[in-house]
Amino acid sequence: MYKIYEVNDTFKMTPDNFGKDITAVADKTLREKYEGTIDKDMGVIIAVYNVRNISDGFIFPGDPSTRHSVDFDALAYYPKVEEIVVGEVTELMDFGAFVRIGPIDGLVHVSQITDDFISMDKKSSTFVSKKGGKSLKKGDIVYAKISTVSIKNKNMRESRIALTMRPEGLGKLEWVAAAARSSQGKSSQKGKGGKSKK
DSSP: OEEEEEEEEEEEEOGGGTTSOHHHHHHHHHHHHHTTOEETTTEEEEEEEEEEOOOOOBOOTTOOOEEEEEEEEEEEEOOOTTOEEEEEEEEEETTEEEEEETTEEEEEEGGGSOSSOEEEETTTTEEEESSSOOEEETTOEEEEEEEEEEOOTTOTTTOEEEEEOOSTTOEEHHHHHHHHHHHHHHHHHHHTOSOOOO
């Protein structure tokens, strides 16, 4: 889920920036500090913008830089449990598929890819199902549901998002389309009326 937050913080203006446009300096400093980081409450911070309400600076003894209070907006992405997401398969491993959802990757464990038994074909770097003829490779677009979320403050590598594609209506786009066609075919057969042959 994407959300916009109003944030109040301070930033440090070093002497080499004195005389420059303070809003531009604040914008650059805050973007370097926040963008691409993880906040346990906000999630992955994607963008900082609308810098405003910059206060007069104050100085600490022995430090020539000025510090200023500032307000700004931050666009962040926080994955929510039970949320349905669309993503691209970025990497396949024996244990599952990594899927890019927004600015972060989630893992679909091999047991959560499909109801059918599926295994890795190492020659083609593709997951292939045993019965249903389904395949999954890098670059495929999939629908998935977020199962669990563990966000570690400021550490993207230690954060974990588990996904599942097993529920009906989820999976690779082609699987979802084929299931929808099959379902429509069955409902149109029922709609024709008459008795079924035994």
